[in-house]
Amino acid sequence: MTVANDLDPVDDEAIPFLLGRNLRRLRTRQGLSLERLARLSGVSRAMLSQIELGRSVPTITLLWKIARALDVSLAALTNSAAQEGVVVLRQTQSKVLSSPDGSVASRALFPLDTDRRIAFHEVLLRPGATDAGESHPPGTIENLVVARGRVDLIVGGTRHRLEERDAILFDADIPHSYANIGDADAFLYLVLSRPDSGL
Known part of the structure; x- marks a missing residue:
């Protein structure tokens, strides 16, 4: 059994994965396809796909456009507390x-x-x-x-x-x-x- 430490800092190399995971979770929760989110945000489908796969770290401007299209805060996209969908509230x-x-x-x-x-x-x-x-x-x-x-x-x-x-x-x-x-x-x-x- 693994004991999780939810206070560990996020490694710089994990940031693309973190953004991708959060974006995919928020997009699918709202039932949006990549194409639909691309139209709503003005960010290309290819770029959104690269972000979700953890292959690209977007600029703050792109993150802002995506957050506005999803009607969420920037914190929702960058939140590191949710490890595999689990948030511990001490x-x-x-x-x-x-x-x-x-x-x-x-x-x-x-x-x-x-x-x-x-x-x-x-x-x-x-x-x-x-x-x-x-x-x-x-x-x-x-x-x-x-x-x-x-x-x-x-x-x-x-x-x-x-x-x-x-x-x-x-x-x-x-x-x-x-x-x-x-x-x-x-x-x-x-x-x-x-x-x-x-x-």
């Missing part, structure tokens, strides 16, 4: 957003340097804490699971009492909030999805 290296008093904390459980239609978060609510969720763009759906604790979820003025391991799915383009009504920390898992990227 808890010790997570970016946590906390309220000023520390009663609410949110940790992203997905790579922040890639464009995606799905966002996955872990939320900690201290006893008595309330978090007012922002209204997301139209079409956004939120799926919430209470991993630990008891929570009141208010969506559009309607209260929903959720016990441990309860789940709820709701339209998140209206005001909503979460309140820990128990006497211990509550942990929630949130999945946000919307029809286009930009979460």
Whole structure:
């Protein structure tokens, strides 16, 4: 068994392979042929093919054209964290957003340097804490699971009492909030999805 070290730096010789792998993955995920991507980006099919095969390192201008055509960030094309489709997100290296008093904390459980239609978060609510969720763009759906604790979820003025391991799915383009009504920390898992990227 091989133990992967996701912190190893990328060797200069691996850069063409890295770009090619990312481009192929992003293109096929969107169901685009090389010809279609060539038309959208203004980069020739032959050049795109050479990049995907790891035989050419494009200029920043070409990378920008390709990223715009795929509607992704440059980071999505150059990301070195995904080794063979695997990304390890270490808890010790997570970016946590906390309220000023520390009663609410949110940790992203997905790579922040890639464009995606799905966002996955872990939320900690201290006893008595309330978090007012922002209204997301139209079409956004939120799926919430209470991993630990008891929570009141208010969506559009309607209260929903959720016990441990309860789940709820709701339209998140209206005001909503979460309140820990128990006497211990509550942990929630949130999945946000919307029809286009930009979460």
